[in-house]
Amino acid sequence: MRIFFMSHRVIACILALAAGPLAALHTPQADAREISSYARVNDDGTLKIDGYTIRLSGIHIPDTERTCQTYRVPPVCGPRAALALKFKIDGFVRCEILSRNADRSLNGWCRVGAGHFDEGEDLAAYLLRQGWAVALPDASVEYQTLEKIARSRGVGVWGYPVDRIVRP
The missing domain is CATH 1.20.5 (Single alpha-helices involved in coiled-coils or other helix-helix interfaces)
Structure with a gap:
């Protein structure tokens, strides 16, 4: 016994x-390598997911004036880049966390429409294609190219009169 x-x-x-x-x-730190949940878009273009503030890695979203989309009821107002992001995000966003900033926000590669066999659409690349973001100097060649194409097409911030676009 x-x-x-x-x-x-x-x-x-x-x-x-x-x-x-x-x-x-x-x-929580180990689980934070990838975050997948419903996202809220802040006016500065950051995402709020599961209590985390996430910046899209490789891009800078310049300040734009607020506008209202009146064809929606109720009207949706905000900076143009944030509105473009809000309309793109439908459902869950999946972010691979790449780094942490001094202000405790996270930098991530975020995408929508991701499934088991599909990576989904890269939100930073989407904003660059639409002209609502600029590629950071250390961004990938893909991001640099998408910005140049948007600039040559005159879309987004490249098509609206602005004083100047300030890169961080």
């Missing part, structure tokens, strides 16, 4: 030791 009791204690200790590292894998 004593051997039976001791073996349960030994098994319990082994399980506790094995569960420690597994529990560490489920901390």
Whole structure:
């Protein structure tokens, strides 16, 4: 009987030791490598997902004046870039977190329409194509090219009179 009791204690200790590292894998920091949930678009073009503020990596969204889309009831108002992002996002957004900023916001590669076999559409690339964002100097060649194409087409901020676009 004593051997039976001791073996349960030994098994319990082994399980506790094995569960420690597994529990560490489920901390919020580890789970934050990818966030997938409903997103709210802030006026500055950042996304609010599961309590996290996420900036689209590789781009800068310049300030634009507020406008209202009156063909919708009720009218939707906000900066043009934020409105373009709001209308693009329909449902869940999946973000792969790439880094953390000093202000505790996150930088991420975010996409919509992602499924099991489809990466979905890159939101930063969408904003660049529509001309509502500029590629950061260290952004990928793809992002730099999308910005140049939007500029040559005169869409988004490239088609509206602005004082100047300030890159960060």
